[in-house]
Amino acid sequence: MTQSYNAIVIGAGVMGASIAFHLAERGLKPAILERKTVASGATGYSSGLVRMHYDLAVEAELTFVSYKNYYSNWKERVGGECGFINTGFLKIVKREYEEKLRGNVANQQRIGINTSIIPAAEVNQLFPDLVTDQFDFAAYEPDSGYADATLTTNSFIESAKRNGATLIQNCEVTAVHTSGGRVTGVSTTQGEFDAPIVINAAGRWAKQVASLAGIEVPLETWTHDVAFLHRPPSLGRFPAVIDDIANCYFRPEGSALILAASEDDSLRNETPEADEQTPSPSFLENLIDNMVRRIPKIEESGLQSIHVGRDGLTPDQRAIYSASGLDGFYLACGLSGTGFKTSPAAGASMVELILDGKPKTVDITPFRFERFAEGKLLEGEYGYGNLWR
Ligand SMILES: Cc1cc2nc3c(=O)[nH]c(=O)nc-3n(C[C@H](O)[C@H](O)[C@H](O)COP(=O)(O)OP(=O)(O)OC[C@H]3O[C@@H](n4cnc5c(N)ncnc54)[C@H](O)[C@@H]3O)c2cc1C
Structure with a gap:
């Protein structure tokens, strides 16, 4: 019927x-x-990042409205939970892109997003375990974080x-x-x-x-490996970070883990049905090589698990x-x-x-x-x- x-x-x-x-x-x-x-x-x-830094204003606006009307107010707006955790968010770019960073942050401020350009010294004060010698400024969003998808x-x-x-x-x-x-x-x-x-x-x-x-x-299909690392006991507070210099992103995952990934080993054009169990053989080594440039204490970490995710990618x-x-x-x-x-x-x-x-x-x-x-x-x-x- x-x-x-x-x-x-x-x-x-x-x-x-x-x-x-x-x-x-x-x-x-x-x-x-x-x-x-x-x-x-x-x-x-x-990976559940809820950050508002985009170079396309309409994407920044979509996240801002999603954060303001939903993630920060989930129980009242939707009911149930979304697991939003406020960690703050840092966008780190190469020195040559500093003007673009400023342009994007100005656009985002016009939308109403709580974001600003902060000097490397301030990044260091806020998050002492992050190495800050390869950049002079970063974009910081104190309201951002991550949620449970x-x-x-x-x-x-x-x-x-x-x-x-x-x-x-x-x-x-x-x-x-x-x-x-x-x-x-x-x-x-x-x-x-x-x-x-x-x-x-x-x-x-x-x-x-x-x-x-x-x-x-x-x-086409985009394949992206993600690692969960044990958080070294000596590692202090750190935010969600997208790091275009060290070519990786990471964030806390609860109190015991770090979620981290890199685009170095992401694949294009596998079939949507490809095996979901096996990460790229060089993924973990490349990721740690990248991350250690930003958080040297990652050397004290260990691997908890890796998963392989896939999404649909447009041109x-x-x-x-x-x-x-x-x-x-x-x-x-x-x-x-x-x-x-x-x-x-x-x-x-x-x-x-x-x-x-x-x-x-x-x-x-x-x-x-x-x-x-x-x-x-x-x-x-x-x-x-x-x-x-
Ligand atoms: C590893 C990874 C990390 C990511 N990290 C972030 C992040 O930090 N922040 C962020 O904003 N985004 C992130 N994303 C992107 C985000 O998670 C995805 O864009 C989003 O979840 C896609 O949702 P969707 O509903 O479009 O697709 P999906 O979640 O793929 O859902 C599509 C559904 O359609 C079903 N389906 C397919 N064909 C049929 C059919 N013929 N009949 C019925 N059902 C069908 C599938 O089974 C599937 O459940 C990440 C993605 C990946 C893979």
């Missing part, structure tokens, strides 16, 4: 969960169809369910139905579903899902939040290794685009799908010349 819903969300990662939450808040009763289990894709492997996703879904949404796991979408240029529903491994609105939030599988509707989305490494060209079929995918922190405001804005024809929370129009066909890729005003902003 065909089941009917007023909207279908394909994928129960953080993006699908946020969209379902906001649809249900607006009185719709969506079905969330998930081929495996909640947060089994990129979301379950996310799986908890965030579960909270969104539980709240959506309280408002009438239905979650169906182990339910893979295998076909998208259309009639007269409109989407009408989907076939799945658990039967047929009708709906006038279908949202493709299938993460690194979104290309395959879009192709079921005859739509070509330019997505400009920015998300697609957009109509698709097929009426009723929407794209919320290609989050490009950076879409956890922005997912609350992006989900709210997507739902406004779908139901009102125009986003209001944040103007997500720059993330429109047509930009790829038009060759108008997104670029930050003050880019740092690397792929991973």
